[in-house]
Amino acid sequence: MAKEDVLYQHGTLALLVPGLYYGTQSIADLLTHGDTGIGTADGLDGEMVILAGHAYQISGKGTVREMASDELTPFANVHFDQPTNDYDRQNISSADLEKEIFADHQFANQFFAIKIHGTFSHVQTRAIDKQKPPYPPLAEAAKSQHVFEKDDVTGTLIGYYSPDLYQGTTSAGFHVHFLDDDHTFGGHILAYALTEGKVSLQTFSDFNLHLPVYDSHFVQADLNDPELDKQIKAAEH
């Protein structure tokens, strides 16, 4: 397989659910597996957007900064950007755009990236404050999230779709982040509507799950939460 066929993931989503927010992979290491993606930082410190080999952090205060190569992440997804499908789209809601993707492509059973660069009539994001050990569960940490909104904003939506089957390994369905072109606004997207932009999709034949097997918190954790699906949905949507 070519490197563009691989979606790489550091960590499994289920480790965030009970509160394993310890950073276990450096940004430098992560970027060897892709130049584009999303994630979070050590301590669940905000939301991460990776574009063209640069990792940006949107903090709980809504500020944006580029992350250093030695900073750590507990959970992130990256891939090498080489879209398989590109098209322009105007005036569409997120719900209609998602429906259209599955009407036009037989992508329901595979992992793919979605990237939209353009102008959005509205983007609503959230970012979580850095947590302190002993870490609270994800659903509790998400309750203190900060919500940000901006109209007529130009920037990049980036994220992934994963089939329902992989819920727990990933946050199933669409999971997308945002960073504006000025690097003054972004976060984990709660809602958006597109005015005009280029939609780029990239399908993957391979999903490479990398686990922090040398991390003592990870190997000792109980990841079998019987309410995993509910916890993820409460925290991520």
Added chain:
Amino acid sequence: MAKEDVLYQHGTLALLVPGLYYGTQSIADLLTHGDTGIGTADGLDGEMVILAGHAYQISGKGTVREMASDELTPFANVHFDQPTNDYDRQNISSADLEKEIFADHQFANQFFAIKIHGTFSHVQTRAIDKQKPPYPPLAEAAKSQHVFEKDDVTGTLIGYYSPDLYQGTTSAGFHVHFLDDDHTFGGHILAYALTEGKVSLQTFSDFNLHLPVYDSHFVQADLNDPELDKQIKAAEH
């Protein structure tokens, strides 16, 4: 990561559940990703054991033969054999051996291979006959499985443990196959007890899921069976 750190999987277990038994990867291609493993053949034709770079098929009739490089598999797991833990063990049941592994090692949250070469006081296996399209669901196909038993048999148990979290992607828990040294007996293991042998474990930091995204049956299938867990347990245990 080193190649020995990767568990490679062709296909997702959920595709077998509704009956997607079409072979979608050649044995030659599969063996580029590992020299050791388990799987099944085109049409759910028996059980596969891969040892030292050779793929063997145990048919529904109980016969063993080496597979050709151009034969196809719908689902298989392979890795490059380089055990991380090796020890000798005598007179132990499968249940006690499994308990002992988790008592001795913090492996519950990771993928690992288990290989045991030795003499078994008892091995009970099953193998499924080749199915014909339109393929029946896995739970139905498994009903016509053939069960084989042998006492005091010398051979190799090979397979994997995957955490509960990955049920549907894999068959969670232990999933092990057997091939005797004479190549006259084997299959998917239903029960075993060890007289004396070497137990080899190999942990993986990376799980590489490879999906048949160019197969029309796969991309069109509905893989969201609400009773997935139940169907897998009915068919695989």
